[in-house]
Amino acid sequence: MKPVIAILSLLLFFSNASFAQEYGVYDPRKILTVSETNAGKKYGLDLQYLDQIISDLSLHARNYPPKFDSESDQQRSIKDTQTLSGMLDPLVNNPQASPALLRRTSLLHSIGHNLDIPGATQKADRDFRNLLKQHPDDAAANFAYGAFLGGSNQGGKALPYLEKSAKAGYSNAYYSLGMAYLMQNNTELALKNFAIYKRHTPNDQSVVEIMEAIKNGSIHVNSK
Numbered sequence: 001m002k003p004v005i006a007i008l009s010l011l012l013f014f015s016n017a018s019f020a021q022e023y024g025v026y027d028p029r030k031i032l033t034v035s036e037t038n039a040g041k042k043y044g045l046d047l048q049y050l051d052q053i054i055s056d057l058s059l060h061a062r063n064y065p066p067k068f069d070s071e072s073d074q075q076r077s078i079k080d081t082q083t084l085s086g087m088l089d090p091l092v093n094n095p096q097a098s099p100a101l102l103r104r105t106s107l108l109h110s111i112g113h114n115l116d117i118p119g120a121t122q123k124a125d126r127d128f129r130n131l132l133k134q135h136p137d138d139a140a141a142n143f144a145y146g147a148f149l150g151g152s153n154q155g156g157k158a159l160p161y162l163e164k165s166a167k168a169g170y171s172n173a174y175y176s177l178g179m180a181y182l183m184q185n186n187t188e189l190a191l192k193n194f195a196i197y198k199r200h201t202p203n204d205q206s207v208v209e210i211m212e213a214i215k216n217g218s219i220h221v222n223s224k
Contacts, residue, residue, distance in 0.1 A: 023060055023073040026053050028083040047104075053080060054104060057111045064114045064151055074115075081112045085123065092127055102131040103141070110148045124148055132161075139168035147176050155180040166193075171200035175207060187214050 031053075033044045057077055060068050068074040085108060091097065092105045106127035112120025128145040135141060146161035158180050166173035174197035181190040194211050198204070213219045 021059070022069045023077050024053075024056050025076070026056075026080055028053065028080050028087065031084070031087065045101075047100075050084070050104060053084065054108055054111070057081060058107065061111045061114045066114050078115050078117060081108060081115060081120075082117060084108055085112060085117075085120070089123065092130070095130065095133070097127075097130055099131055099134050102127050102134075106131055106141075106144065106148075110144075110151075113148070113152060121152060137164075137168070139165045139170040139173075142168070143170045143173045143176070146173065146180075150176055150180045150183070153183075155183045166196075171197060174200065175204075178207070178210070182210075182214070182219070190214060 026049075031046050031050045033046050035042045035044070057080070060066050060073075060077060066074065066077075068077065085105075088101065088105050088108070092101055106124055109120045109124035109127060113124055125148075128141070128148060131141050132138065132145060142161045143165035146158040146165060149155070149158035149161065159177070162173045162177045162180060166177060174193045178190045178192075178194035178197060181187075181193060191211060191214055194207050194214075198207050198211070201207070210219075
């Protein structure tokens with residue numbers, strides 16, 4: 001019998017992410033900075049520290065399911081994500097939010113989605129849409145939103161964003177397009193996009209394995 005691989009298991013099985021490593025210890029409150037000026041106290045954000053936390057979170061929970069070295073690490077990451085979300089949400093929940101901050105919060109909330117944090121999916125969608133409303137042709141933003149939609153079982157909605165990103169020269173979008181089409185059991189277009197990705201990234205063995213599995217019929221996506 002041919003193996004039946006569910007969508008999320010398929011993504012995990014062929015993921016080229018490294019094995020989990022220890023998640024760092026952070027104090028999310030430290031992203032807030034206070035400095036004294038002639039006019040009084042000035043409040044700001046330590047974006048470098050924020051980026052450090054988000055980067056570490058991404059190593060473990062950029063894709064689903066998340067990969068952590070221990071349960072305590074995962075619980076700490078959930079708490080950090082929730083704390084950061086609570087601190088940053090008032091700054092981005094408006095149409096004129098800073099694109100630089102939206103790039104960070106959209107990723108943070110997509111990580112929250114993978115960590116099963118209630119409300120994170122809606123916040124990620126909101127921030128991606130706001131960012132793309134301000135910068136509709138941004139290849140990286142289109143790719144990130146398309147990848148988020150694909151990873152949240154919205155492959156059909158992901159396609160136009162991934163295609164736009166790919167046409168703009170973002171080669172990683174072809175991999176995500178291949179996955180999106182594969183989830184729809186459209187193996188012809190899946191293979192086409194995986195082949196393009198392989199030309200751009202010849203050293204990625206994972207795509208070779210996927211293409212071989214499609215060709216020999218050993219992959220069947222359970223869309224239920």
